Amino acid sequence: MTEESTTPPTATAAEERSYDEYRVVEDLGGWRRSHTCSQLTAADIGSTVTLMGWVQFRRDHGGLIFIDLRDREGLTQVVFSPEDAPEAHERAHAIRVEYVVAIKGEVRHRPEGMTNPNMHTGEVEVYVKEWKLLNTSETPPFPIEDRTETSEMLRLKYRYLDLRRPRLAKNFILRNKAAQSVRRYLDSLGFLEIETPVLTKSTPEGARDFLVPSRLNQGTFYALPQSPQLFKQLLMVAGLDRYFQIVKCFRDEDLRADRQPEFTQIDIEMSFPDEEQIMEMAEGLVRTLFKETIDLELPAKFPRMTYKTAMDEYGVDKPDVRFGLKLMDVKDIFAGGGFKVFAKAPCLKALRVPGGLELSRKEIDDLTDFVKIYGAQGLAWIKVKEDGEWQSPIVKFFSDDEKKTLAERLGMTTGDIVFFQAAPDDVANAALGNLRLKMGERFGLIEEKAFAPVWVTDFPLLEYNPEEKRWVAKHHPFTSPQPGQMDQIATNPGGALARAYDLVLNGNEIGGGSIRIHTPAMQKAMFKALGISDEEAEEKFGFLIEALKFGAPPHGGMAFGLDRVVMLLTGSKSIRDVIAFPKTQKATCLMTDAPNTVSKKQLRELGIQLREKTAEVSAKKVEG
RNA sequence: GGAGCGGUAGUUAAGCUGGUUAUAACGCCGGCCUGUCACGUCGGAGGCCACGAGUUCAAGUCUCGUCCGCUCCGCCA
Numbered sequence: 001m002t003e004e005s006t007t008p009p010t011a012t013a014a015e016e017r018s019y020d021e022y023r024v025v026e027d028l029g030g031w032r033r034s035h036t037c038s039q040l041t042a043a044d045i046g047s048t049v050t051l052m053g054w055v056q057f058r059r060d061h062g063g064l065i066f067i068d069l070r071d072r073e074g075l076t077q078v079v080f081s082p083e084d085a086p087e088a089h090e091r092a093h094a095i096r097v098e099y100v101v102a103i104k105g106e107v108r109h110r111p112e113g114m115t116n117p118n119m120h121t122g123e124v125e126v127y128v129k130e131w132k133l134l135n136t137s138e139t140p141p142f143p144i145e146d147r148t149e150t151s152e153m154l155r156l157k158y159r160y161l162d163l164r165r166p167r168l169a170k171n172f173i174l175r176n177k178a179a180q181s182v183r184r185y186l187d188s189l190g191f192l193e194i195e196t197p198v199l200t201k202s203t204p205e206g207a208r209d210f211l212v213p214s215r216l217n218q219g220t221f222y223a224l225p226q227s228p229q230l231f232k233q234l235l236m237v238a239g240l241d242r243y244f245q246i247v248k249c250f251r252d253e254d255l256r257a258d259r260q261p262e263f264t265q266i267d268i269e270m271s272f273p274d275e276e277q278i279m280e281m282a283e284g285l286v287r288t289l290f291k292e293t294i295d296l297e298l299p300a301k302f303p304r305m306t307y308k309t310a311m312d313e314y315g316v317d318k319p320d321v322r323f324g325l326k327l328m329d330v331k332d333i334f335a336g337g338g339f340k341v342f343a344k345a346p347c348l349k350a351l352r353v354p355g356g357l358e359l360s361r362k363e364i365d366d367l368t369d370f371v372k373i374y375g376a377q378g379l380a381w382i383k384v385k386e387d388g389e390w391q392s393p394i395v396k397f398f399s400d401d402e403k404k405t406l407a408e409r410l411g412m413t414t415g416d417i418v419f420f421q422a423a424p425d426d427v428a429n430a431a432l433g434n435l436r437l438k439m440g441e442r443f444g445l446i447e448e449k450a451f452a453p454v455w456v457t458d459f460p461l462l463e464y465n466p467e468e469k470r471w472v473a474k475h476h477p478f479t480s481p482q483p484g485q486m487d488q489i490a491t492n493p494g495g496a497l498a499r500a501y502d503l504v505l506n507g508n509e510i511g512g513g514s515i516r517i518h519t520p521a522m523q524k525a526m527f528k529a530l531g532i533s534d535e536e537a538e539e540k541f542g543f544l545i546e547a548l549k550f551g552a553p554p555h556g557g558m559a560f561g562l563d564r565v566v567m568l569l570t571g572s573k574s575i576r577d578v579i580a581f582p583k584t585q586k587a588t589c590l591m592t593d594a595p596n597t598v599s600k601k602q603l604r605e606l607g608i609q610l611r612e613k614t615a616e617v618s619a620k621k622v623e624g
Numbered sequence: 625g626g627a628g629c630g631g632u633a634g635u636u637a638a639g640c641u642g643g644u645u646a647u648a649a650c651g652c653c654g655g656c657c658u659g660u661c662a663c664g665u666c667g668g669a670g671g672c673c674a675c676g677a678g679u680u681c682a683a684g685u686c687u688c689g690u691c692c693g694c695u696c697c698g699c700c701a
Contacts, residue, residue: 062658148650374628
């Protein structure tokens with residue numbers, strides 16, 4: 001080291017200096033970490049430790065220099081003192097945010113009154129004796145800290161920096177805990193973790209498949225699994241009895257805050273179960289998971305609700321039961337009455353919101369726009385004023401009898417607002433069901449930290465798909481009907497019930513499953529009911545029907561959406577925050593720039609040629 | 625496929641009814657500073673206002689289109 005470089009710059013120095021000469025990256029040179037950045041406490045005082053990590057903040061007093069050293073576990077304050085270690089201190093002026101450093105020094109108690117109770121390691125600090133610069137860093141495009149909001153775009157482009165932020169890092173520490181907890185629990189119950197193929201067969205029904213062209217068999221395609229559904233059933237046929245897997249699933253559908261094209265399921269299947277046994281196992285799993293990750297005791301038994309009740313009272317099949325505000329059917333009150341809009345409505349439902357009197361005209365207008373999203377034509381309402389008078393644009397059309405019955409049925413009282421939807425069932429339910437959630441938020445009825453699980457049972461087996469003009473499986477075509485329900489399919493397809501169940505948590509579907517069909521006859525009958533011809537059934541699902549012929553045991557199971565569960569456990573608003581490298585709403589990866597074009601050679605090997613317009617778009621992408 | 629919100633220094637935002645040199649905070653660079661912890665303080669640098677057309681004497685601002693991000697509907701269990 002030259003004379004000049006060890007002399008601190010003085011105020012009289014004419015030209016600006018640079019610390020680049022100190023920014024020489026060194027090898028580890030045999031150094032090893034002795035502690036993480038969240039470990040040191042008063043018990044370690046006096047010991048010599050080695051820490052490695054990233055520089056979170058730097059506070060250079062000219063004399064003393066403090067840095068907060070960060071790793072995934074936490075922060076430790078490190079002190080460079082010109083008296084204790086002049087050479088180490090002088091070089092430390094060059095340290096910048098996000099540099100990677102290794103420091104060796106002595107743990108000391110902080111001086112009286114200088115401890116930091118906000119910091120896990122706030123009682124102590126490490127006085128540096130020597131240190132190594134392991135790497136420098138450019139100034140990060142956004143601050144690596146929780147309190148600064150940054151655009152999703154930048155966060156995704158520099159995901160590895162985003163993941164350094166403590167809040168996100170914590171999510172993945174918890175996610176790991178959750179996964180390990182699930183494995184321990186299921187293993188203890190005799191479930192075997194078995195892997196299933198990722199390159200598999202495209203099956204109709206359900207979501208759009210992601211396809212993978214086959215080079216060895218040109219003109220044919222694998223599909224990525226929407227779930228390992230058929231494989232896990234075949235594992236039951238194989239007599240493996242109990243299976244589970246924490247597994248990626250792929251669905252090529254549009255994205256949402258809680259939907260990614262690839263996501264992770266806790267996939268479970270067991271032999272010889274009834275619904276009760278599966279629900280018991282699932283409740284145990286969720287209870288254990290919550291206990292071991294966030295130390296929360298969920299009730300021993302989760303409440304249950306039929307699909308019909310959920311739709312009638314909550315308007316959705318995934319009710320948030322943390323608060324009341326149930327929908328009420330009032331169709332009968334106005335049937336045949338003078339107010340045509342209500343009298344003729346296929347479905348007429350009301351939502352009474354106590355305290356809703358305070359909603360302004362503007363707010364009601366906004367709510368009207370809100371329900372239009374779900375296909376509603378408008379939003380009728382009645383306010384019950386302090387003097388008991390009803391204020392409403394429609395009440396003048398009501399008869400006295402109608403008013404009286406309505407008030408009694410809904411329990412209308414001063415300060416209320418009542419909303420109405422006169423519409424087809426699905427529209428009325430969607431509009432009021434979502435309005436209910438909005439009102440729950442608006443009036444602070446939702447206890448944010450509460451977790452309210454609920455089973456939704458007795459799902460319909462089939463639902464009508466107007467686009468395809470046929471009945472399709474609501475759950476999937478391998479779901480067993482409830483006893484006797486198969487007979488209904490011919491006469492009243494929509495009324496047949498399935499042995500299916502969903503687990504709903506705070507208005508989020510976190511899991512679902514069913515007892516499966518295990519005889520070839522029933523499976524064939526089901527395909528027939530779905531309008532799938534024998535030939536098609538044979539071509540697409542022949543291997544399943546074949547397998548069912550060889551002593552398939554009764555079996556059933558369920559799958560949990562791990563991403564959604566972890567999202568709820570961590571209080572995240574999107575599953576992107578619990579997926580290390582998520583995709584944008586257009587299903588692209590801003591970090592790797594996937595999906596991308598491939599060379600002509602690659603396409604030729606696969607026997608694939610782009611259509612003219614597609615090729616143009618592709619060429620443009622290559623240029624850009 | 626559709627609806628809504630957004631894109632302005634490295635970052636987060638402000639920028640009114642179109643009008644002089646586009647603001648601020650944080651960050652960055654440098655000076656000073658031995659008890660800070662989102663250190664303080666003094667000074668400095670930093671802009672294709674997403675992109676492309678148009679209207680206008682004049683566009684960050686108005687119009688149209690395109691691209692990108694988010695939320696939602698459809699889609700998806």
